[in-house]
Amino acid sequence: MSRLLVCPPDYFGVEYEINHWMRRSNTVNRDEAIRQWHGLIQVLEHDMGAVLERMKPVPGLPDLVFTANAGIAVGRRAVPSRFRFVERQPEEAHFEDWFRSRGFEVLSLEKELFFEGAGDLLGFPEGWFGGYRQRSDIRAFPVLSEWFGREIMPVELVDSRFYHLDTCFCPLSGGELLYFPTAFDRYGQAAIAERIAPHQRLVVSEEDALKFACNAVCVGKHVVLPAGCLGTEWLLEERGYRPHPLPLSEFMKSGGSAKCLTLALD
Amino acid sequence: MTSHQETVILRGHIIDSLILAKVLDTILMMGGMFDLEEVQIGKTREESSRARIVVRAGSAQLLNNILHQIQPHGASVEREADCRLQPAPSDGIFPEDFYATTHLPTQVRLRGQWVDVDGTEMDLGVSVDLEKATAHTVPMGAVKRGQLIVTGRVGIRVMPLQRPRDRDVFGFMESQVSAERPHRHVIHDVAKRMTSMREKFRQGQTGSKVLLAGGPAIIHAGGRDALTWLIEEGFIHVLFCGNALPAHDMEVELYSTSLGYGHQAGRVVPHGHEHHLRTINRIRAIGSIKAAVESGVIKGGIMAACINNHVQVVMAGTIRDDGPLPEVITDSVIAQDAMRAAIPGVGLALLVASTLHAVATGNLLPATIPSVCVDVNPAVPTKLADRGSFQAVGLVMDAASFLRELARELGWTS
Numbered sequence: 001m002s003r004l005l006v007c008p009p010d011y012f013g014v015e016y017e018i019n020h021w022m023r024r025s026n027t028v029n030r031d032e033a034i035r036q037w038h039g040l041i042q043v044l045e046h047d048m049g050a051v052l053e054r055m056k057p058v059p060g061l062p063d064l065v066f067t068a069n070a071g072i073a074v075g076r077r078a079v080p081s082r083f084r085f086v087e088r089q090p091e092e093a094h095f096e097d098w099f100r101s102r103g104f105e106v107l108s109l110e111k112e113l114f115f116e117g118a119g120d121l122l123g124f125p126e127g128w129f130g131g132y133r134q135r136s137d138i139r140a141f142p143v144l145s146e147w148f149g150r151e152i153m154p155v156e157l158v159d160s161r162f163y164h165l166d167t168c169f170c171p172l173s174g175g176e177l178l179y180f181p182t183a184f185d186r187y188g189q190a191a192i193a194e195r196i197a198p199h200q201r202l203v204v205s206e207e208d209a210l211k212f213a214c215n216a217v218c219v220g221k222h223v224v225l226p227a228g229c230l231g232t233e234w235l236l237e238e239r240g241y242r243p244h245p246l247p248l249s250e251f252m253k254s255g256g257s258a259k260c261l262t263l264a265l266d
Numbered sequence: 267m268t269s270h271q272e273t274v275i276l277r278g279h280i281i282d283s284l285i286l287a288k289v290l291d292t293i294l295m296m297g298g299m300f301d302l303e304e305v306q307i308g309k310t311r312e313e314s315s316r317a318r319i320v321v322r323a324g325s326a327q328l329l330n331n332i333l334h335q336i337q338p339h340g341a342s343v344e345r346e347a348d349c350r351l352q353p354a355p356s357d358g359i360f361p362e363d364f365y366a367t368t369h370l371p372t373q374v375r376l377r378g379q380w381v382d383v384d385g386t387e388m389d390l391g392v393s394v395d396l397e398k399a400t401a402h403t404v405p406m407g408a409v410k411r412g413q414l415i416v417t418g419r420v421g422i423r424v425m426p427l428q429r430p431r432d433r434d435v436f437g438f439m440e441s442q443v444s445a446e447r448p449h450r451h452v453i454h455d456v457a458k459r460m461t462s463m464r465e466k467f468r469q470g471q472t473g474s475k476v477l478l479a480g481g482p483a484i485i486h487a488g489g490r491d492a493l494t495w496l497i498e499e500g501f502i503h504v505l506f507c508g509n510a511l512p513a514h515d516m517e518v519e520l521y522s523t524s525l526g527y528g529h530q531a532g533r534v535v536p537h538g539h540e541h542h543l544r545t546i547n548r549i550r551a552i553g554s555i556k557a558a559v560e561s562g563v564i565k566g567g568i569m570a571a572c573i574n575n576h577v578q579v580v581m582a583g584t585i586r587d588d589g590p591l592p593e594v595i596t597d598s599v600i601a602q603d604a605m606r607a608a609i610p611g612v613g614l615a616l617l618v619a620s621t622l623h624a625v626a627t628g629n630l631l632p633a634t635i636p637s638v639c640v641d642v643n644p645a646v647p648t649k650l651a652d653r654g655s656f657q658a659v660g661l662v663m664d665a666a667s668f669l670r671e672l673a674r675e676l677g678w679t680s
Contacts, residue, residue, distance in 0.1 A: 127311065138285070138340040142278035142314045151311045153283040154340070187284040194282060 002219045004044065005073075005098070005263040007055040009033045009065045014253050018085045020161045021255030033250035037065070040224065040258060043244050048222040053265065055098050061091050066256050067263040068166055070095035071117040074148055074266075078104035081117040084135050107147055115140035118263055119164035124171050127151040127195065131165025133158070153195065155188035161210065166259045170214045172223070176200045176239055178216065178232065180209035202239070208232045215257035224258045270322065270329040271425065273303070274341040277316040281307060286317055289336045298323040298332045318344070349374040349421030351394055351414045358407050363417040364391045367403055368424055369633040374401050375421035386632035387606070392416040405606075407599050436636040436659060449661055453668065456616075456638055456659075457675035460501050463613055467503060473613040475503040479627040480665070481620025482510035483642075485524045489618075489666035490515060490568060491680055492673040497571035501676060502616075504608050505572055505579045506623050509546075509587040509594045512555060512579075515568040517545040546589035554592045580604045584622065606630055614638075619665035621646050628658075640668045 013028045044050040071080035078099040083089045099106050120136040123129050130152045132138040141152040162168035168183035177196050181189050204213045213229035223236050227245040236243045248257045280286040293300045304318040323329035352361035369388040373380045384402040393404040394414045466474035496502050514524040522529045526538025549558050558564045559573040572579050581594040582601035595601040615637040617624035628650045639647040640661045647660025
């Protein structure tokens with residue numbers, strides 16, 4: 001059973017610009033955002049059978065809704081994020097408090113060691129991939145690797161539109177990888193190709209990638225992804241997955257979609 | 267320093283992720299060089315690997331640019347410590363764990379700053395002045411009680427030689443010595459370099475002096491005229507020798523023999539074996555070689571050319587010397603100091619037909635100074651080339667043939 005952390009979008013909005021997608025002039029329709037978020041929750045809980053943990057939203061922290069960036073949690077151990085941008089740094093204490101309140105053993109990275117949680121650290125049971133350069137610092141990965149006893153392959157993110165690993169890289173439950181290769185430099189592409197067999201690599205078109213098709217949540221054979229990524233839906237169906245396309249356009253104004261709105265707690 | 271370097275550490279899953287390959291490629295693509303000093307590969311898939319990389323660049327600016335480019339990929343500059351220092355316990359004695367120098371340019375880290383060690387020479391200690399933030403090499407015998415000496419190996423870095431820029435015989439980093447190799451192109455390249463160095467010397471440029479360390483075989487074998495001409499024409503600026511070379515040079519002048527052999531006829535002259543003793547005695551009576559030349563007793567030859575052309579001469583004696591001549595330094599520690607004092611400014615060394623003086627001079631020279639060792643015995647140039655200098659050329663040939671051919675390349679018409 002999948003357990004996910006979510007945070008209602010009560011205070012969500014575009015209040016600063018810290019990525020390619022954010023424009024303060026592109027005002028969020030709060031009611032629509034709340035409707036879209038509840039639509040996601042509905043599918044996660046009812047269609048996919050996920051168990052959701054809800055965090056209390058905090059006024060003045062519009063991006064707290066993106067719980068993928070809370071940190072990383074495996075078993076009973078959690079490492080809260082260290083945000084690169086000062087705008088998101090106040091979220092750290094809230095995420096840390098939440099982990100502690102749920103009985104996680106919290107390990108803290110040094111202050112200057114930027115690490116943006118599951119937004120930049122994803123993978124398969126046998127090994128993880130760590131996105132670096134845009135948000136997370138590559139130096140965080142050897143520390144996390146030691147704490148969690150996992151291999152972490154650092155891959156450089158070279159396209160500012162795909163600023164977190166989870167915007168262009170989505171491991172699926174059957175061992176396949178949904179990804180957009182040119183978001184990585186040639187070394188990263190080669191490292192991914194080395195680890196994941198050609199038939200397991202599902203390459204998303206640029207058109208779908210720009211709609212954040214890779215920012216998907218996979219629970220068993222169910223995959224929630226933003227609406228409008230027809231090519232990706234077809235790729236998933238072909239592999240026996242059931243796509244759940246959802247309208248998440250309000251969150252895209254902040255550069256986030258389905259995956260950004262959840263944190264896996266298993 | 268010709269090379270700027272910094273050691274960086276890269277850790278994590280750097281092998282399969284190609285992060286190590288990316289960092290090394292970046293260094294090379296930017297025009298730097300690297301030495302992969304150490305790579306520890308994780309024993310399991312989960313275990314991290316670690317690489318220690320020395321990054322080198324031709325300028326401090328380029329080095330900074332390279333470090334700036336590779337740091338986002340996790341290459342952290344290794345935290346380096348200052349060098350350790352201990353006072354010398356007594357005059358002439360280094361602290362127990364003293365650092366012994368090489369003949370390569372060296373730096374020590376003092377209060378966080380890398381400082382060049384002055385006086386590159388092998389087998390010495392390094393003395394430090396913390397107030398002035400300077401460091402210089404010091405021979406064991408010259409150290410004074412309480413002088414701060416570098417100990418251990420922390421905070422010390424040795425710069426490997428850069429490939430020389432000139433595309434001549436010194437530029438190929440060869441250290442083979444063979445009697446079978448043709449000499450002509452070597453001598454041609456040496457001559458070319460000496461021509462340009464004479465020009466630089468006349469312009470007062472540093473590092474433009476040519477040093478010749480030679481033995482008496484130069485005289486016996488018939489190289490005296492050629493060497494005299496080289497000195498008179500301003501190609502040689504420092505001469506290292508013993509007692510015998512000047513003694514036989516002046517014997518030729520006074521008796522037309524060297525070690526009793528008629529210099530022209532090539533026959534033993536009756537009582538000729540006494541000639542060098544009589545020569546030495548005569549010079550001792552006059553008081554000095556300089557006085558003998560200035561008073562007109564010695565009119566020509568190598569020593570006269572040296573005096574007349576203000577060539578710096580260091581004569582170092584040995585236990586088999588007759589006399590010796592007045593300027594010969596019989597205390598070998600003092601002689602070594604005098605030779606050491608004459609090294610700064612030297613940019614090329616010719617070590618001709620003297621095992622003793624060639625090896626002694628070789629020990630004093632930094633590896634950055636090109637040297638040519640000429641001897642009929644292959645063991646001598648081999649020993650010199652084995653010092654690890656990229657720029658040590660060995661020629662197995664007769665001293666006179668070498669000097670005559672060299673002089674001819676430079677315009678000698680005799």
